[in-house]
Amino acid sequence: MRIALFLLMMVSGQMVFGQEFLLLSPDNNLKVEVVVSANTVYRVYYKNRLILHGKPISMTIGKKNRLGYKEYAPESSTRSVNTTQNPVVPYRQSEITENFNELSLEFKSGLGIDFRCYDQGFGYRIRTSFDRDVTIKEETMGFELTTNPAVWFPKETSFYSHNERFYNPTTSLELKNGNMGSLPILWKWENGPFLLYTETDLRDYPGMYLKTDGIGGYEAVHPQVPATTAKFFDRFEMVGFTKPYIAKTKGSRSYPWRVFTIGSSEADLFASHLPWLMAQETSLDQTEWIKPGKVAWDWWNALQLEGVDFKPGLNTQTYKYYIDFAAANGIEYIIMDEGWYKLGDLTKVKDEIDMPELLRYAKEKNVGIVLWVVWHTLRKQFVEAFNQFSDWGIAGIKMDFMMRRDQNMVAFYEKVAKEAADRMMVVDFHGSHCPKGLQRTYPNVLTYEGVRGLEWNKWSSALSVDHDVTIPFTRMLAGPMDYTPGAMENISNPKKHRANYKHPKSEGTRCHELAKYVVFESPLQMLADEPTAYQPEKECMQFLSAVPSVWDETIVLSAKAGEHILLARRNGQTWYVGGMTGSVGQTISMDLSFLGNGVFEMDVWRDGENTRTDGTNFEYLNEPAINANMKYVISMAEGGGWAAIIKKASN
Numbered sequence: 001m002r003i004a005l006f007l008l009m010m011v012s013g014q015m016v017f018g019q020e021f022l023l024l025s026p027d028n029n030l031k032v033e034v035v036v037s038a039n040t041v042y043r044v045y046y047k048n049r050l051i052l053h054g055k056p057i058s059m060t061i062g063k064k065n066r067l068g069y070k071e072y073a074p075e076s077s078t079r080s081v082n083t084t085q086n087p088v089v090p091y092r093q094s095e096i097t098e099n100f101n102e103l104s105l106e107f108k109s110g111l112g113i114d115f116r117c118y119d120q121g122f123g124y125r126i127r128t129s130f131d132r133d134v135t136i137k138e139e140t141m142g143f144e145l146t147t148n149p150a151v152w153f154p155k156e157t158s159f160y161s162h163n164e165r166f167y168n169p170t171t172s173l174e175l176k177n178g179n180m181g182s183l184p185i186l187w188k189w190e191n192g193p194f195l196l197y198t199e200t201d202l203r204d205y206p207g208m209y210l211k212t213d214g215i216g217g218y219e220a221v222h223p224q225v226p227a228t229t230a231k232f233f234d235r236f237e238m239v240g241f242t243k244p245y246i247a248k249t250k251g252s253r254s255y256p257w258r259v260f261t262i263g264s265s266e267a268d269l270f271a272s273h274l275p276w277l278m279a280q281e282t283s284l285d286q287t288e289w290i291k292p293g294k295v296a297w298d299w300w301n302a303l304q305l306e307g308v309d310f311k312p313g314l315n316t317q318t319y320k321y322y323i324d325f326a327a328a329n330g331i332e333y334i335i336m337d338e339g340w341y342k343l344g345d346l347t348k349v350k351d352e353i354d355m356p357e358l359l360r361y362a363k364e365k366n367v368g369i370v371l372w373v374v375w376h377t378l379r380k381q382f383v384e385a386f387n388q389f390s391d392w393g394i395a396g397i398k399m400d401f402m403m404r405r406d407q408n409m410v411a412f413y414e415k416v417a418k419e420a421a422d423r424m425m426v427v428d429f430h431g432s433h434c435p436k437g438l439q440r441t442y443p444n445v446l447t448y449e450g451v452r453g454l455e456w457n458k459w460s461s462a463l464s465v466d467h468d469v470t471i472p473f474t475r476m477l478a479g480p481m482d483y484t485p486g487a488m489e490n491i492s493n494p495k496k497h498r499a500n501y502k503h504p505k506s507e508g509t510r511c512h513e514l515a516k517y518v519v520f521e522s523p524l525q526m527l528a529d530e531p532t533a534y535q536p537e538k539e540c541m542q543f544l545s546a547v548p549s550v551w552d553e554t555i556v557l558s559a560k561a562g563e564h565i566l567l568a569r570r571n572g573q574t575w576y577v578g579g580m581t582g583s584v585g586q587t588i589s590m591d592l593s594f595l596g597n598g599v600f601e602m603d604v605w606r607d608g609e610n611t612r613t614d615g616t617n618f619e620y621l622n623e624p625a626i627n628a629n630m631k632y633v634i635s636m637a638e639g640g641g642w643a644a645i646i647k648k649a650s651n
Contacts, residue, residue, distance in 0.1 A: 021076065023103045027119045030262060034103065034115055038070055042115070044122065046193050046262050055142035055219070057113060059126055059255075061134050067111040067126075068140075074105040085277065088287045088443035091480050091521045094552040096273045114254075120272035121261040125201070130251025137245045141208070141258060142219035148173045149187040149195075152474050152561070156180050156209060159223040160238055162403055163433050164452040166467060167474045169562060177214030180221065183434065184478045185210060186561070194268065194561075196261040198478045200275040202436035203414060205255060206246050207405030222246040223406040234343045235374040235401040247407045256436070266473055266565075267556035275478055279437025289424045290444050291395075292523035292550045293332025295370065296322045300455060300484060301530035302502040308532070314339045315352040320361055325531035327365040329545040333524070334362070335398060337372040346377055346385040359392050368395030370428065370524075375402050379412060386419055396426035396446075396524075405433045417442035428482060428524050435479025446524040451475045453483035454528055457504040461497050465508045465639035466562060466582040468516070473561040476521055485516035486528040486544070488537060490615035492639055494583075508580075509611050510618045512641030514540065517547045518578025519567055525549040539620040543605055546645055547576055558588050566634070566642075568594050575600075579634055579642035588634045595628040599649040602626050607640040615639075625649060 018037030024030070031045040039056030058068030082099045103115045112127035128134065151172050154165035163182045172187070184198035199208050206222040213219065224242035231237045257279075261272040298319075305312035305321060312318045322334045340355075342348040349355050362369050371394055378385055378399060389397065399416060402409055413429065417438055420427045427445045434450035451471060456463045475481055487506035490513055491497040497507050506513055517525060527534065527544060534541055553570040557577070564586045566579040575595065579588070601624055608617035626632065626646070634642050 019073070021103055023101060023115055023117045023122075025117045025119045025122070026080075026082070026099050026101060029119065030117055030122060032115060032117055032122050034105075036072065036074060036105065040068055040071070040105070040113060042124070044260070044262075047264075049193075050146055051189065051193065051195065051262070052146065053144045055144070055217075056140060057124070057126065058140040059111070059128070060137040060140075061128075063137065067107070067109050067128070071107045071109055071111065074107045076106075077104045078102060087276065087440070088282060089290060089292055089439070089446065089523050090550050090552065091523050092270070092273065092551055092554045096277065098277050116278070118272075118274060118277075120263060120268065121259065121274050123257040123259040123274060123278055125255055125257045127254045128251055132251045133248060134251040135245045136247040136249065139220065139222065139246070139255070142217060144217040145172055145187060145195075147189065148216060149189040151175065152186040152470065153179065153181045154185070154474075156182050159209070159406070160403055162431055163450040164456070166452065167470045172212075172216045173214075175212040175214065177212060179212045180209050181212075182209055183207075184474060186474045188561070192264045194261075194263050194266070196269060196474070196477055198259050198275055198434075198436075199256045200259055200437035201254070201279045202256045202410055202438070203280070203441075204247070204249050204407065204411050206407045207410060207433055207436065208256070223404065225407050231376065235376060236403070237376050239404065239406065249407075261477065266559035266561055269473055269477055270554060270556050272477070275435065275437060276440050279440040282441055282443055284421055284443070287443055290426060291332060291368070292446055294525050294527060294544075294549055295333040295335050296326045296331050296531060297335050297337065297484065297526040297528050298322060299335070299337035299372075300458065300504060300526075300528040301533070304502070304530045306530070306532040313352075314350055316354045316358060319353070319358050322531060323358070323362050323365050323367050325535070326367045329534075329541060331367070331527065331545075333368040333370050333395060335370045335372060335526075337398070340371065343374070344377060346373060346381050347388060355392060359394075363393065370394070370396040370398055370426070372398045372400060375399050375412065375431075378416070382419070386423060389425065390423045394425060396420070396428065398428040398430055401431040402429070402433075403431055413438060414442070417445050420444055426524065430482065434475055434481075439479055447480040447482040447522045449482045451481050451483055454485055454487060454504075454506060457487070457497075457499060457506060458501045459499050461494075461499050463507060464494065464583070465512065465580075468508065468512070469565055469580050469582045470562045472519055472565050473559075480522045481520055482522050482524070482526070483516065483520050484526040484528045485513055485520060486526060487513055488529045488533040488540070488616070492611055492613070492615035492637065494639070508615065508639035509607050509637055509641055510540070510616045511605050511607050511636075511643055512580050512639055514543055514605055514643040515578035515580045515641035517544065518569055518576045518643060519565055519580055523549050539605070542603070543643060543645065555594050557590055557594075564588075564636070566590065573648065575646040577642070577644040577646065579636055581636045581638065581640050583638055585638045585640055586634075586636050588636075590632045590634050592626060592630050592632060593628045595626075595646065597628070600626050600646050601649045602644050602646045605643040607635070607637040607642070611637045611640060
């Protein structure tokens with residue numbers, strides 16, 4: 001690791017006047033002024049433009065001990081880091097540069113604050129150093145933005161939520177006082193820049209929401225520790241009364257990073273890996289067993305199979321069919337979703353399912369089985385259930401319906417991740433909040449939901465192609481996103497789209513759907529439709545069988561949040577390109593310079609001539625000789641898409 005000096009200035013050293021520290025990003029484009037007086041506040045400049053004022057940083061321990069208030073003359077230290085990191089499970093890059101300057105302040109009260117500045121943004125976190133457990137009444141965090149930037153603010157109505165909201169664009173001043181939003185949240189100033197706010201390294205502590213003040217300011221709110229809960233059915237556990245504090249925890253620890261990604265363009269947002277970099281490194285000794293991949297999923301398509309010689313449904317024959325489909329198409333896993341066990345008891349498998357036989361068959365075919373579980377039932381039968389899963393040789397679990405982010409629930413996420421890692425199982429958190437760093441600490445946590453994804457088409461007509469080209473710049477930048485793409489029935493005219501629980505369809509074109517496998521990041525990526533819907537689609541399966549779920553390199557070729565996105569991603573020596581549009585079609589001249597030297601062959605899936613009346617219409621073609629000096633024109637229809645696989649030409 002190379003340690004470099006950076007600029008740290010202290011102005012007015014006497015306690016009565018306070019102190020000011022200046023922290024710069026390695027490229028000097030980002031400047032954070034930290035002012036310690038009666039409170040600790042900060043100001044942020046990007047390319048010499050003031051973009052936000054941070055409100056006083058403080059934490060109330062017990063009823064009265066307010067750390068950060070009337071604290072003067074902290075001891076300060078600095079460091080710089082410039083190194084590379086290699087994620088166990090990459091999802092955007094297999095090698096990430098980590099280059100930052102850091103300022104640490106230590107106060108006599110036991111409070112510490114770390115500020116860290118990267119080229120791609122900055123963050124801060126609180127630390128405490130007490131030799132006893134502490135009760136945290138609240139953490140004060142907030143900021144005010146200059147002028148009136150546009151904002152994509154996912155409104156929440158309560159702390160009890162799937163966190164599957166729309167990111168409808170508005171402005172800071174149009175948000176009403178008291179509106180509450182889940183993270184991440186994106187802002188854009190006129191003529192730039194972008195700012196994305198989220199948190200990471202969330203452990204044994206409640207997740208954060210932001211509330212608006214109606215005049216351009218935002219303040220953090222946290223769910224308090226539950227005192228009473230009420231259970232409904234096998235899965236919903238709602239909080240009744242709460243305790244008058246947000247956490248009871250160890251007194252000597254660090255708290256979550258408050259992360260601000262800042263950049264001039266959508267491409268700058270994609271270049272940032274701050275939520276992953278600022279999370280706790282993994283302590284797992286062995287990680288070779290962690291296997292990303294694609295999944296044949298049963299629930300979205302209601303286990304329908306067309307033209308088979310048995311009755312499809314929750315039975316052994318149907319799941320063997322899924323296993324055969326996965327094995328034939330290089331798909332690493334199948335999921336056995338809701339219905340495999342008698343709800344409320346993970347030890348009681350449905351009579352129609354021969355679990356030992358399925359596991360034997362899946363092992364023979366080299367396909368892993370992932371089991372869906374309700375979190376509440378898993379908590380009740382924790383050791384018994386995990387022992388059973390280990391005895392069976394289950395590859396992973398999909399835990400669902402958490403819908404909370406209070407301290408108790410956040411701690412349960414980690415308990416599950418650790419237990420699964422100890423038993424060499426991967427994890428998909430469904431009905432969850434978005435990623436908050438746990439996927440680095442426990443890289444067997446492959447993906448999270450926390451997004452309004454394709455399942456909504458089973459009961460709603462509200463999911464839109466504009467949503468599809470917004471979430472890559474909002475929710476997805478927090479981490480992997482289990483959107484569950486793969487519909488083979490595609491409706492290009494949104495007015496004709498109707499919800500259908502047992503036979504759902506997607507809005508947008510067939511190529512819009514294919515491109516999701518390149519654009520949407522998830523190391524555990526679903527194929528949501530039924531196997532017999534894919535099998536006749538030979539050209540589409542040529543793409544879906546080949547496309548990986550993790551990437552060595554990602555390049556933004558063209559993008560505008562809420563309008564369109566075109567990405568090139570490399571896995572090994574092969575490039576995959578995915579483009580998607582919202583409700584307005586696009587024609588883009590694609591620069592192929594990312595290919596480097598040589599002649600390449602490109603397979604293309606593009607919107608067909610009849611796409612506007614038939615969303616399933618597409619064209620497949622082969623370009624036998626392209627090179628880095630070329631420009632390639634891409635046309636995408638409204639709600640359209642474009643996908644390609646590019647390899648070195650064989651001769």
